Amino acid sequence: MVQYMQPRLDTSFAALSDATRRGVLEQLARADASITELADTFRMTLTGMKKHVGVLEQAGFVITEKIGRVRTCRLGLRRLEEEAAWIERYRQLWAARFDALDEVIEELKRREEVDGQEK
Template sequence: MISVTLNLMVHYESPALDRSFAALSDATRRGVIAELARREASISDLAGRFGMTLTGMKKHVAVLEGAGLVATQKVGRVRTCRLGARGLDHEAQWLADMAALFEARFARLDTVLDELKQEEEHGRAND
């Protein structure tokens, strides 16, 4: 049983998904993504908007960049950030697959509950 679980875990291992979801697990980083969806911004601009230090924002941007969600370019002393080119298609597909799995399981549960309800009503009618 344990080996089956481990095999399933290895089967679903995806370092790219892990990095994306880890990066998106933080509210500040999600906010940075939302800001960059509107327009490019320097790390200094982002730090000011989020009321944090430049060092703190650099760390957040580095996590987002490591996940491929943000790209940066340094021109002179200014590092400009924009959304990464790869987007969130892989993450969205994974979420859609999981949503479909849950919906199918809930549909099966609804069927079982309906059958139990009918059996109960049939039992009362025979009493």
């Protein structure tokens, strides 16, 4: 049975799928910044940066506050526990599969050695 990801995961991974948005998060981890500063840093238009910030804000990763004519961005309170747990489940699955593959390869090597010694 197919399990569909929760909408929150979809929103998070969509927000994190873009290199610019990941860069914005890295920038905001160092210091709050205005949309103008972010646009300058990433060499893009204000409109383009507003769209990126909007996606991050919708996912809960960024909070914006308008003071006068300046919209300042800072990291949101949203953590990545749910996303990390989802990734960890698949990491464990793949680790188990690779461990099983290693066992098969080791068994094939042992058989090959035995077959070579019998000849």
